[in-house]
Amino acid sequence: MDSQVLIDKELFERLVDRMAHQLLEHHDFSETDLVGLQPRGYLLALRIQKRLKQLEPHLEIQCGALDTTFHRDDFRQRETHIAPSLTLMPFLVENRNVILIDDVLFTGRTIRSGLDALMAHGRPKSVQLMVLIDRRFQRELPIEAKYIGKSVDSLDRQYVFVDWEDQPGLSQVLLLNEKPK
Amino acid sequence: MNQLSIRHLTGIRGLTRNDLDLIFQTAKGFKEVINRPIKKVPSLRDITIANLFFENSTRTRLSFELAEKRLSADVVNFSAGSSSVKKGETLVDTVNNILAMKVDLVVIRHPHPGAPDFLARKLDTVVVNAGDGTHEHPTQALLDAFSLLERLGDLEGKNVAIVGDIRHSRVAISNILCLKLMGANVRVCGPKTLIPKHIQTLGVEVSHDLDETLLWCDVANMLRIQLERQERGSVPYFPSLREYAMQYGLNNERMNRIDRPITIMHPGPINRGVEITSDVADSAHSIILDQVENGVAIRMAVLYLLTAKG
Numbered sequence: 001m002d003s004q005v006l007i008d009k010e011l012f013e014r015l016v017d018r019m020a021h022q023l024l025e026h027h028d029f030s031e032t033d034l035v036g037l038q039p040r041g042y043l044l045a046l047r048i049q050k051r052l053k054q055l056e057p058h059l060e061i062q063c064g065a066l067d068t069t070f071h072r073d074d075f076r077q078r079e080t081h082i083a084p085s086l087t088l089m090p091f092l093v094e095n096r097n098v099i100l101i102d103d104v105l106f107t108g109r110t111i112r113s114g115l116d117a118l119m120a121h122g123r124p125k126s127v128q129l130m131v132l133i134d135r136r137f138q139r140e141l142p143i144e145a146k147y148i149g150k151s152v153d154s155l156d157r158q159y160v161f162v163d164w165e166d167q168p169g170l171s172q173v174l175l176l177n178e179k180p181k
Numbered sequence: 182m183n184q185l186s187i188r189h190l191t192g193i194r195g196l197t198r199n200d201l202d203l204i205f206q207t208a209k210g211f212k213e214v215i216n217r218p219i220k221k222v223p224s225l226r227d228i229t230i231a232n233l234f235f236e237n238s239t240r241t242r243l244s245f246e247l248a249e250k251r252l253s254a255d256v257v258n259f260s261a262g263s264s265s266v267k268k269g270e271t272l273v274d275t276v277n278n279i280l281a282m283k284v285d286l287v288v289i290r291h292p293h294p295g296a297p298d299f300l301a302r303k304l305d306t307v308v309v310n311a312g313d314g315t316h317e318h319p320t321q322a323l324l325d326a327f328s329l330l331e332r333l334g335d336l337e338g339k340n341v342a343i344v345g346d347i348r349h350s351r352v353a354i355s356n357i358l359c360l361k362l363m364g365a366n367v368r369v370c371g372p373k374t375l376i377p378k379h380i381q382t383l384g385v386e387v388s389h390d391l392d393e394t395l396l397w398c399d400v401a402n403m404l405r406i407q408l409e410r411q412e413r414g415s416v417p418y419f420p421s422l423r424e425y426a427m428q429y430g431l432n433n434e435r436m437n438r439i440d441r442p443i444t445i446m447h448p449g450p451i452n453r454g455v456e457i458t459s460d461v462a463d464s465a466h467s468i469i470l471d472q473v474e475n476g477v478a479i480r481m482a483v484l485y486l487l488t489a490k491g
Contacts (some may be wrong), residue, residue, distance in 0.1 A: 067210060070222035076489060083183050083203070084210030092218070120219040 006133070006160065007150060007173035015149040016044075016168075019130060020051040022147050023099065029056075031125070032097040034063040037114045038085035041102035042066075043164050044132055048101065050168075064089040064121075066100075071113040087117075094122030099147075103162045105131040108143035133160050133173060185486050189301040189308040192317035193358040201362060205327050207482035208475070215251060215477055225254035228488050231284045233276065234311070235261040235291040240449055240473070241311050241321070245288050248480035257284070272296060273303050280306055286488060289313075307487050315349050321448055322355035324479040326363055328472045329400060332444055337364035342394045344370045344429060345404035345456050348377050348418075352448045353404060357383050370394040371429060374418040391429050395439050402446040403431055403457045422455055432458040442466055449473070 007015065023032075029052075036045025042065040049063040069084040100114055111129060118127065130147035135154050152175070154160065159176045185200050214222055230249050234242055242258075249256045259279065276287065286307040289297050294316035301308040312318040329336060341360050347353045347369045360367050361384055368386040369376055376387060388394045395401060406425060419425045431445065445457070445467040453459050462469060 067213075069210065070214060070224045070485075075224055084207060086210070087213045089217075116223070120214075120217050120221070122218060 002177040003161075004175045005172060006152060006175050009169055009172050012171050012173065013169055015132065016047055016051055019147050019149060020048055020055060023048070023052065023130075024055065027097065027099075029059045029061050031095075032061075032099065033091060033093060034061060034099050034101060035066050035089070035093070035118060036063065037100070037102045037110065038065050038067040038087070040104075040162055040164060044103055044130075045099075045101040047168070048130075062091050064091065064093075066114060066117050066121075068110060068113040068117045071116040073109060073113065089121050092122040093118060093124045095125050096122075098124045098127045099130055100127055101130045103131065104133045104135065104160050105129070105143070105145050105148075106135045106138055106160075108139050108141035111143050112141055132162065135160060184489070188487070189297070189310075190319050190483055190487060191297045191301055191308060191310045191313075193319045193322050193355045193362070194317070196319075196359075196362065198362055201323070201326070201359070204323055204479065204482050204486065205330060207486060208323075208327055208478040211251075211481040211485070212475065212478040214481075215474075221251050221253060223253045224485055225249070225252040225488055228252075228285045229255040229257070229283065230286045230288060230484070231257045231259060231279050232311075233259045233279070233287060233289045233291075235272075235289070235296070236312070238290055238312070240476075241290065241318075244473070244476040245311060245320075245480050248477050248484060249288075251477070252481055252484060254286075254484070257282075272300070276300055276304060280304060286484065309483060309487065312351055314351065315354075316351055317355045317358075318351040319355050319359075320476070320480055320483060321352050322359035323483070324472055324476045325352075325356055325402065325446060325448070326359050327479055328446070328468050328475045329444065331471065331475070332468055333399070336360065339365045339400065340368070340398045341365050341400040341402065342368045342370050342388075342398035343402045343404060344391060344394070344431070346375045346406050346418075347371055347380065347404070348375045349407050350404050354383075356402065357385055361385075368394060368397065372419050372425070391431075392435065392438065395431075395435060395443065398443060400444045400446065401431065402448075404448065405450060406452055406455050408452070426455050430454070430456055430458065431461050433460050436461055436464075436466070444468055446472060 034045045034049055036042030045063050049061050052061055065088040067085045067087045069082050129145040131145045132149040134145055134148045134151045136151050137153055138156055159179045161174045161176050163172050165171045186197050187195055232245055288309045288311050290311040291313050294314035296313050297308050297310035310319055343353050343356055357367050368388055370388045370391055447469050451462055
């Protein structure tokens, strides 16, 4: 299968680093929580949380995982439905600033369902969106990210694949010409 | 693996191990949902569900209705007591009339075994069995197995005893089928009159000695003595409730005689002091209230997965 490296392993770490610094510019984390969308947004959120702790060891940063399966608008329209992942929200987002984190922003529909799912855990004071990849020409809903790792111009049929590795320095992002099986 | 192999849930018979795993995995997600401050998701907002209860029920009906509402489905309720069934309408006519009002899914409880199967064959809608006579009660068996998985982690090789009125119990049959599918060893225990002949063909052991069974098992599922059926027959199934409680009732004295902890279940409603005493039912070994909580999550999972097929 044809593929092209969008973000190599070195750049990946640089992007995580930059986004962590951007967060620190705008938030002191006394009223701010990270919430990652399952599955891969949560991995990114954990990575950001880890980096923030390295940069500012005294900060207490909470990180939740949100599963959007039951809030999706394409339920019954997909050929096979998505099996749910776990939601781990050990805190209420009532009156907090939430950084909603996902790996790829594409049509915006996952983020919409994520917002919906988030509201079930309280009324946040504000929500900001952070994504690693923004596929900016394929949006179907008026949703934009505040913190973006990299913007990508891609075709509708192409697929952005985030190759996650647990250890820092090994993850990369690929652009595939068709969706993997 | 992401889809059920069935279109209707009329019984545990017909389900595969994959189906069970998928239902349990989905139920886990829903259990988290019903513990949120806002316990509702929009998954079934375009679905209308009819609850047809041709037989009395409190718990199952409430549980189904809550599950439906937490999935944002529209719900209509029907109970036989106050309907045209009394005027002689047939089952298919009654249900067809309800379906003509554009209902997508039917949850049915009926005193006659096989009624949900019959509807599933006759109608072009999804049917979920909420208990049919002495045949099956699949969602109860699913929630029992789910509760046990939570407590024990795995059911493979575990010994489960089902104690009491096996003859009249749809819960027993569904439980046996479900537990066998999960790889557990199952034994039924009760007075001879309340254990049907040929029950061994389901692959279960039979015992008439509760004390010996308690030493064998990891889990004891204490079924309700169905007093209404006891009184109706001309010859009772056992001499008196007091004698039944002495022979087959679970009490602290019996529990103290076994050297290791076992898990106690009961599908409800409990006859306290008959099949189980209050001190055992309310003890730390009992997962009776977990069963009720999990009932809503399991029913949400079943409704969600069945409507996913469209």
